[in-house]
Amino acid sequence: MELLDRISENLQNGFDETVVQLTEDAVEKQIPPEEILSDGLIVGMNIVGEKFKNHDIFLPDVLLAARAMNGAMEILKPLLIKEGIPVRGKVVIGSVKDDLHDIGKNLVAILLKGAGFEVIDLGNDVPAEKFISAAKEENAHVIGMSALLTTTMPVMKKVVDLAKDEGLFGKVKIIVGGAPVSKEYALEIGADAYSYDGANAVETVESFFPANSR
Amino acid sequence: MRSIVDFAADDVILDRAAILCSQGIPEEAELTENFERIYGEAISLFQQLAASKGITAGISISHFEEVFRGEGLNEPENPVEEIYGESSHLALFAVTLGPVLSEKVTELFDNGDYASGYMLDSVSSFAADRLSVLIAQNLQSELAAAESGKSTLRVLSYSPGYCGWHISGQRKLFEVLCPQEIGITLNESCLMSPIKSVSGVLIAGHGKIHEFANSYPFCDTCRTKSCIGRMRDLK
Ligand code: B12
């Protein structure tokens, strides 16, 4: 089997160490990094995504594949940057102030990374100002916010308002999520989008970059 | 009366079908070997690390009325208000799995073991929810024994943040119950630490008092519809 097919197959099976090893082999064999990415890793990740949608596999299987993808990306990222190949988009993400729950946010971050986005994870209990300063410093394209309870949701509005004040609005897309958050709430506070789960978050963030989407 | 319970690791029955269902996985689904391995590891980690505790304190109907009113933010009509007046016994409660499980989940995520972290979190969430059922069952057995085994008596738990009881109701509840004694604290935004904790009231009475029509305005947007299963189990 060809090397890139083996990368794709092992990624689908969540064998992260093998994927990393095969990626190193591919780099050594002078296969261009963008080809390793598009014809090996992304082919594998797309199949994983399809199987997940069809309920042939479930979230833990996707997370194993994402771990393998992230491991391989550690090797490819510096090479892609060196060749001037643009990253897919940069997302600053965090759980809002006073919210100490971060599993949902972590899942979204991992799946976005797995889809090729660069993700800056600010952790949990993140004040509104921190989202804005990080987005500026990192030249982020997207701010993602998560909340577990309705009582912490108001921070989301604060971030949207601050983004307007700081001239980021329109330049940086804002997406919100978490158990008590809804599409209506996102609209009400002026966020660009809401997603109900990780897979939907990836699709939504991808839709922010139409020209860039694979 | 106030009492503290230490639950043993195997007090919580980890119902596989229910855990998978909470992950959106149908019972008949075929699971991969990887999935089965991760699930098995999460169950044994849970059994090693859970430090489950509960606290209850009996409360009169009139005192509970004040606790329930909280900060005046409840929905004008809600099931809890209809039910507690009919009860024969009320007790505030809080349960927790302790902090270690959530710390382990964070550690797994930090080490890149996302699938294991997710699975342990999911098993723990299920177990935390089950603790509130267990503490209700404990009270039911106690009350039934005291009342020479009345079989119609049912104890169910109701929590702030659900069914029109505003989440800010936890402040008053904490003032009276003081679950800090078993390590549960509440932050300004009404989030409890450890995260895998549940607070509320145990309402005891004839099974019929727990039956209601789930047609309140807020039911339209309810994602859990947990009342349906609870009322079914009363039968
Ligand atoms: C499991 C659960 C619990 C568990 C564990 C909670 C935990 N998170 O660890 C237990 C039983 C302990 C619990 C306790 C409580 N809970 Co609870 N719980 C839930 C439940 C059923 C699922 C939440 C969950 O963990 N899902 C799994 C994770 C992985 O998903 P997630 O965090 O939602 O993240 C996904 C999406 O939301 C989205 N997402 C998340 N973040 C982001 C960010 C971005 C940018 C995007 C795009 C997407 C996105 O993608 C993620 C991955 O798919 C929800 C209802 C529901 N169906 O959502 C109620 C819910 C969150 N709980 C609720 C309440 C009220 C409570 C309690 C206050 C009850 C009480 N009085 O004890 C306590 C509070 C606990 C605390 N520490 O303070 C309410 C909150 C309502 C409110 N007013 O805020 C909810 C919404 C139920 C309801 N009433 O409808 N709970």
Ligand code: SF4
């Ligand atoms: S539908 Fe939801 S909000 Fe309405 S009573 Fe049932 S559990 Fe409560």
